[in-house]
Amino acid sequence: MDIVFLTFILMLSIFLGFELISKVPSILHTPLMSGANAISGITLVGALVSAGADESAFATLLGTIAVAFATINVVGGYLVTDRMLGMFKKKEIEHKK
Numbered sequence: 242m243d244i245v246f247l248t249f250i251l252m253l254s255i256f257l258g259f260e261l262i263s264k265v266p267s268i269l270h271t272p273l274m275s276g277a278n279a280i281s282g283i284t285l286v287g288a289l290v291s292a293g294a295d296e297s298a299f300a301t302l303l304g305t306i307a308v309a310f311a312t313i314n315v316v317g318g319y320l321v322t323d324r325m326l327g328m329f330k331k332k333e334i335e336h337k338k
Contacts, residue, residue, distance in 0.1 A: 270325065274318060274321060274322045274325065275322055277318060278315060278318040278319055278322065281311060281314045281315045281318055282315055284307075284311045284314070285308065285311040285312060285315055287307075288304055288307035288308040288310075288311045289304075289308055290304075291303070291304035291307060292304030292305045292307070292308050
């Protein structure tokens, strides 16, 4: 594909993603994060397939780097989601006797 066309698609997706995320109400951020974690899990599976394909050393290296970044993204996303869900839990008040 032409590099100009691919650059256009990249810029359009960045703009569209920013516009969509900025308009999401704060009450929906946790479900949105969970959905993003599921997509990142799919990305991790694709990166594993890419790293395991015996094409060339460069492709294996790129696949391994993709596995590392996708793993960081999935783990970080779940930690952020867990922290956000923790904000909705009621805090227990200690009673003095």
